[in-house]
Amino acid sequence: xxxxxxxxxxxxxxxxxxxxxxxxxxxxxxxxxxxxxxxxxxxxxxxxxxxxxxxxxxxxxxxxxxxxxxxxxxxxxxxxxxxxxxxxxxxxxxxxxxxxxxxxxxxxxxxxxxxxxxxxxxxxxxxxxxxxxxxxxxxxxxxxxxxxxxxxxxxxxxxxxxxxxxxxxxxxxxxxxxxxxxxxxxxxxxxxxxxxxxxx
Amino acid sequence: xxxxxxxxxxxxxxxxxxxxxxxxxxxxxxxxxxxxxxxxxxxxxxxxxxxxxxxxxxxxxxxxxxxxxxxxxxxxxxxxxxxxxxxxxxxxxxxxxxxxxxxxxxxxxxxxxxxxxxxxxxxxxxxxxxxxxxxxxxxxxxxxxxxxxxxxxxxxxxxxxxxxxxxxxxxxxxxxxxxxxxxxxxxxxxxxxxxxxxxx
DNA sequence: TTAAATACTGTATATAATTACAGTTATGAA
DNA sequence: TTCATAACTGTAATTATATACAGTATTTAA
Numbered sequence: 380x381x382x383x384x385x386x387x388x389x390x391x392x393x394x395x396x397x398x399x400x401x402x403x404x405x406x407x408x409x410x411x412x413x414x415x416x417x418x419x420x421x422x423x424x425x426x427x428x429x430x431x432x433x434x435x436x437x438x439x440x441x442x443x444x445x446x447x448x449x450x451x452x453x454x455x456x457x458x459x460x461x462x463x464x465x466x467x468x469x470x471x472x473x474x475x476x477x478x479x480x481x482x483x484x485x486x487x488x489x490x491x492x493x494x495x496x497x498x499x500x501x502x503x504x505x506x507x508x509x510x511x512x513x514x515x516x517x518x519x520x521x522x523x524x525x526x527x528x529x530x531x532x533x534x535x536x537x538x539x540x541x542x543x544x545x546x547x548x549x550x551x552x553x554x555x556x557x558x559x560x561x562x563x564x565x566x567x568x569x570x571x572x573x574x575x576x577x578x579x
Numbered sequence: 580x581x582x583x584x585x586x587x588x589x590x591x592x593x594x595x596x597x598x599x600x601x602x603x604x605x606x607x608x609x610x611x612x613x614x615x616x617x618x619x620x621x622x623x624x625x626x627x628x629x630x631x632x633x634x635x636x637x638x639x640x641x642x643x644x645x646x647x648x649x650x651x652x653x654x655x656x657x658x659x660x661x662x663x664x665x666x667x668x669x670x671x672x673x674x675x676x677x678x679x680x681x682x683x684x685x686x687x688x689x690x691x692x693x694x695x696x697x698x699x700x701x702x703x704x705x706x707x708x709x710x711x712x713x714x715x716x717x718x719x720x721x722x723x724x725x726x727x728x729x730x731x732x733x734x735x736x737x738x739x740x741x742x743x744x745x746x747x748x749x750x751x752x753x754x755x756x757x758x759x760x761x762x763x764x765x766x767x768x769x770x771x772x773x774x775x776x777x778x779x
Numbered sequence: 780t781t782a783a784a785t786a787c788t789g790t791a792t793a794t795a796a797t798t799a800c801a802g803t804t805a806t807g808a809a
Numbered sequence: 810t811t812c813a814t815a816a817c818t819g820t821a822a823t824t825a826t827a828t829a830c831a832g833t834a835t836t837t838a839a
Contacts, residue, residue: 384815402646403603406796418818423798428815442642442796442825446602479679484779502702502776522778576702576774578722579684584785606826618788623828628785642795642826 383432390414390425391434394445399480404445454478456490456508460531466524466568485572488513491524491533497548498522498533503574509533510573522571527556528564533571583632590614590625591634594645595652599680604645654678656690656708660731666724666768685772688713691724691733697748698722698733703774709733710773722771727756728764733771 383391393413397405405413410422426445429435434451438444453475460471467489476490490508501522503509509522517523523536525546534546534556544565546556558565583591593613597605605613610622626645629635634651638644653675660671667689676690690708701722703709709722717723723736725746734746734756744765746756758765 386816398602402598403643406642407798408796416817418820419796420798420800420819421817424816440797440825442606443603444797477679477681479677479682481677482679482775483777499702502699502704502707504702507702572778574774574776574778575682577683578772578774586786607828608826616787618790619826620789620828620830621787624786637827640795640827644827 383429383434387425387429387432390422391429391451394435395447395451398445398447404443406443449475452478454487454489456492458492459494460526466526466531483510483573485510485512485515487511487572488569490575491531493533497550497553498535500549500551501535503533503549504576506576508575508577509571510575511569512572513569515570515572517567517570524568524571525558526564526566526568527558531568532556583629583634587625587629587632590622591629591651594635595647598645598647604643606643649675652678654687654689656692658692659694660726666726666731683710683773685710685712685715687711687772688769690775691731693733697750697753698735700749700751701735703733703749704776706776708775708777709771710775711769712772713769715770715772717767717770724768724771725758726764726766726768727758731768732756 390410393410394404397403397409407419407422407426410416410425411419414421416422426435426437430437434448436446436448438446454477455467455472456474456476457466457471458473460466461468464470473492479487487510489511491511493503493505493507493509496505498504503522509524511524515521517536517539519536519539521536522533523546524531524533525536526532532546534548536544537547537555538545542559542561544558544560546558548554548556590610593610594604597603597609607619607622607626610616610625611619614621616622626635626637630637634648636646636648638646654677655667655672656674656676657666657671658673660666661668664670673692679687687710689711691711693703693705693707693709696705703722709724711724715721717736717739719736719739721736722733723746724731724733725736726732727746732746734748736744737747737755738745742759742761744758744760746758748754748756
């Protein structure tokens with residue numbers, strides 16, 4: 380998101396939520412009422428700012444003519460992760476796909492396109508898209524996206540302690556990966572909350 | 580859909596399309612303009628009829644306050660198929676989940692909840708939801724939903740001719756199923772176009 | 780055959796909604 | 810210091826929108 384202020388983020392999220400739950404965007408006065416503005420122009424100003432920052436579009440003269448821009452409405456699909464930067468860096472985003480609230484039980488921050496066959500025993504195949512939530516605390520038994528010394532991998536987390544983390548490939552041809560979080564640089568990028576496969 | 584007339588179906592589909600492409604529902608006059616009505620009341624009447632038939636909801640006094648009802652916006656998830664009737668019969672619908680245009684390359688008519696392990700070698704596991712399109716012509720190599728003498732099954736179609744159809748389980752513990760369409764009652768319910776798995 | 784439903788036209792009005800203009804106050808960058 | 814941005818209040822006007830009422834003609838189910 381393009382440097383939204385705290386307040387702008389609040390407004391933007393409200394609009395997004397309204398669209399999702401109501402099926403149509405809010406009016407200026409509905410926004411004002413929600414945030415306690417005494418003038419609908421406060422909402423108007425915010426909408427203009429959000430439009431200027433490219434996160435939404437406004438249809439002139441149209442009631443409730445607010446739409447989320449492509450940039451802000453889609454969920455990024457991450458292909459290969461380049462070394463160094465954050466996983467959601469621009470250069471890693473292969474495309475975005477529409478948000479699909481209600482299909483999975485958890486929220487999805489991004490999709491990761493699966494490489495290799497290390498998880499086929501749990502039915503995760505190459506080129507599947509796995510849905511990742513960044514905020515669920517990782518726990519034993521979960522399928523996690525981990526970054527070990529800048530290499531990103533998807534495995535089942537089978538042990539987690541201060542001195543030892545074990546990541547298990549779900550494929551009998553591969554061996555467990557043991558990581559010492561004190562020595563190695565281990566980051567959990569998120570937990571797998573779903574899987575999407577497209578037969579095209 | 581609850582016995583919509585031809586005209587009502589047209590109106591309903593237009594509203595659905597507008598919501599999908601614009602992000603918000605149309606007004607009475609937009610509907611009227613599209614269909615050539617000379618009075619916005621024609622649209623009003625249609626909306627009332629569609630509401631009465633339960634396919635949409637109207638928020639009173641609210642501009643563009645049209646929402647598709649759950650019934651009409653969701654895609655049915657089929658659990659166990661009872662013998663005799665059509666696969667999409669009311670009693671087979673376990674729940675509905677929101678439509679997700681843009682995620683899969685083909686349209687989805689329903690989801691089928693997978694039973695058993697006969698397709699695990701292609702990564703289709705028990706309780707996965709497979710997305711089914713009813714209208715794609717079935718062809719060799721596709722994963723299809725077939726009904727053989729009233730029993731519904733998901734298999735790979737490996738041979739199809741007038742006298743012999745072979746359905747292959749993707750699990751080495753199972754054997755091919757040979758069907759003679761002249762003797763057995765064989766119906767193809769659709770082609771698998773995607774897969775959805777929820778890790779909850 | 781009769782009433783109800785369908786599919787509209789035509790008119791009218793209250794109110795919902797957008798949006799411009801004129802300000803105020805605070806903050807951070809040039 | 811000064812200007813741009815942010816975050817509002819307050820007022821007002823045009824226009825967008827919902828929606829009622831009164832009709833007409835046709836089709837469909839009881």
